Amino acid sequence: MxxxxxxxxxxxxxxxxxxxxxxxxxxxxSFTEDLWERPEGGGGRSRVIQDGxxxxxxxxxxxxxxxxxxxxxxxxxxxxxxxxxxATGVSIVIHPxxxxxxxxxxxxxxFEMANGTCWFGGGIDLTPHYVxxxxxxxFHQQLKDVCDNHDVTYYPKFKQWADDYFFNTHRxxxxxxxxxxxxxxxxxxxxxxxxxxxxxKGVGEAFAPIYTYFMNKNATIPFxxxxxDFQYLRRGRYVEFNLVHDRxxxxxxxxxxxxxxxxxxxxxxxxxxxxxxxxxxxxEEKTLALLRKGVDWV
Amino acid sequence: MxxxxxxxxxxxxxxxxxxxxxxxxxxxxSFTEDLWERPEGGGGRSRVIQDGxxxxxxxxxxxxxxxxxxxxxxxxxxxxxxxxxxATGVSIVIHPxxxxxxxxxxxxxxFEMANGTCWFGGGIDLTPHYVxxxxxxxFHQQLKDVCDNHDVTYYPKFKQWADDYFFNTHRxxxxxxxxxxxxxxxxxxxxxxxxxxxxxKGVGEAFAPIYTYFMNKNATIPFxxxxxDFQYLRRGRYVEFNLVHDRxxxxxxxxxxxxxxxxxxxxxxxxxxxxxxxxxxxxEEKTLALLRKGVDWV
Numbered sequence: 001m002x003x004x005x006x007x008x009x010x011x012x013x014x015x016x017x018x019x020x021x022x023x024x025x026x027x028x029x030s031f032t033e034d035l036w037e038r039p040e041g042g043g044g045r046s047r048v049i050q051d052g053x054x055x056x057x058x059x060x061x062x063x064x065x066x067x068x069x070x071x072x073x074x075x076x077x078x079x080x081x082x083x084x085x086x087a088t089g090v091s092i093v094i095h096p097x098x099x100x101x102x103x104x105x106x107x108x109x110x111f112e113m114a115n116g117t118c119w120f121g122g123g124i125d126l127t128p129h130y131v132x133x134x135x136x137x138x139f140h141q142q143l144k145d146v147c148d149n150h151d152v153t154y155y156p157k158f159k160q161w162a163d164d165y166f167f168n169t170h171r172x173x174x175x176x177x178x179x180x181x182x183x184x185x186x187x188x189x190x191x192x193x194x195x196x197x198x199x200x201k202g203v204g205e206a207f208a209p210i211y212t213y214f215m216n217k218n219a220t221i222p223f224x225x226x227x228x229d230f231q232y233l234r235r236g237r238y239v240e241f242n243l244v245h246d247r248x249x250x251x252x253x254x255x256x257x258x259x260x261x262x263x264x265x266x267x268x269x270x271x272x273x274x275x276x277x278x279x280x281x282x283x284e285e286k287t288l289a290l291l292r293k294g295v296d297w298v
Numbered sequence: 299m300x301x302x303x304x305x306x307x308x309x310x311x312x313x314x315x316x317x318x319x320x321x322x323x324x325x326x327x328s329f330t331e332d333l334w335e336r337p338e339g340g341g342g343r344s345r346v347i348q349d350g351x352x353x354x355x356x357x358x359x360x361x362x363x364x365x366x367x368x369x370x371x372x373x374x375x376x377x378x379x380x381x382x383x384x385a386t387g388v389s390i391v392i393h394p395x396x397x398x399x400x401x402x403x404x405x406x407x408x409f410e411m412a413n414g415t416c417w418f419g420g421g422i423d424l425t426p427h428y429v430x431x432x433x434x435x436x437f438h439q440q441l442k443d444v445c446d447n448h449d450v451t452y453y454p455k456f457k458q459w460a461d462d463y464f465f466n467t468h469r470x471x472x473x474x475x476x477x478x479x480x481x482x483x484x485x486x487x488x489x490x491x492x493x494x495x496x497x498x499k500g501v502g503e504a505f506a507p508i509y510t511y512f513m514n515k516n517a518t519i520p521f522x523x524x525x526x527d528f529q530y531l532r533r534g535r536y537v538e539f540n541l542v543h544d545r546x547x548x549x550x551x552x553x554x555x556x557x558x559x560x561x562x563x564x565x566x567x568x569x570x571x572x573x574x575x576x577x578x579x580x581x582e583e584k585t586l587a588l589l590r591k592g593v594d595w596v
Binding site: 048059239243244250253260266268272274275 | 332346348355357467468469530534537538541542548551557558560561562564565566567568569570571572573
């Protein structure tokens, strides 16, 4: 059975591979690295890329932290006694230069408690500034393939989870075209820890081929000033989701996580216009109409 | 004793007066108005000004809403039985064009429950992109004068409340140079409802003279591209405060308030740079050093 040390090493290697692939596809910018330590135990390796040909601002973050469980976390688990934990993962958000290239997010994580309980979580979701149905279908097909390799019940379940999770309730719209999201995946009599880890590896390794596909295909499509402006507005919604609703962000900020690593997900620049309305039959209107739960992309 | 209807009318008149004063000082842009109704009772008059000479984006919002208390609000008050409420107020956030003109926020509000309990709340706080000590001192002196007209214990108490409230814990910095903040000001044997209302009126009426003073004095000061960029970063922190910490914003979004009115506080444009560092001995560094609690400005 895979150990926490092996999972940690795997995630570090995954971070390396993804950074290499992204920098190569970008062709201009490279990653800078910040190593940080957590006083209570563990630390991280934050890698950020800025002002590239394709990527305007992106982070590929690795961390492995341990120690006593924060009281907020204890409370959220209904625990009253102190218990040690170990958590490791890779988190990615990429904001591209072009409104024709989608924003993407990926996360894989592992959590273990001193009492022996452990689980995996993660997901990938895509936030196109302009929804291209063919691209969304292709994206979901890649995720379905990864899921189906392990369990045919995963894709429908985790796709719905993403629809529900990546939802800006106060806007009544999804963050983007969704993807997959899963949490609390614990080993049991039907599924070993190694089985779940194999699936999580599949998700992590799908990221670079998926995103470099969009980088290569879409970064050279021309766009107008108006389309660039719409990108800034959509980034504003991304900010709203991450600061108002995203559990990982809220939890990180509440528990004294490293703020700069947590908020690497913020876009380089975003705009807000009061009561913005799309024009009838515009591409913007078409995009907003597709930002809803339950779209069957495959 | 002043009635809720009279308070409501007063707040509507206050909104009118403030909008007139701001539009006049701006000299270019004027307010557009959206009337909205709340299905459960009441509604509002949202007024927004954009692309002015001095003001880039600002909102002066009036609302008066009533009905059954939302379950989140009941829970936060430790109540289990349903009870009707009435709430009215004016909320303002102004984002200026120039980094030399501060962002400002003002709120005055009144809340009443069917069981007879009622209270006032409110405050004014200033968020300069660049802290000018003379301006911060002048600002706090105006607020102290308003407070001292009613009760000499108000300013120290409400100034500290603002320091504690307008604080970005995850950045370990105040939102700006503070101001005054107060809540749950209930009438009792020592202080009538009319007394408290007179103070709240003082706060509301102080807003226009204070902000038009800064508009007139600072809008023509020249600034560089670098200073404009710092303004965008500081606006990013304003976004973080409002979406992560501000109780009014969180509560409004959670209880199905009118999203566009609540998020009028968002800046027209904001930026995030990973791990931004100021240069040693720069004006930016000096500003950040002053964004802390407990600075005695008067």
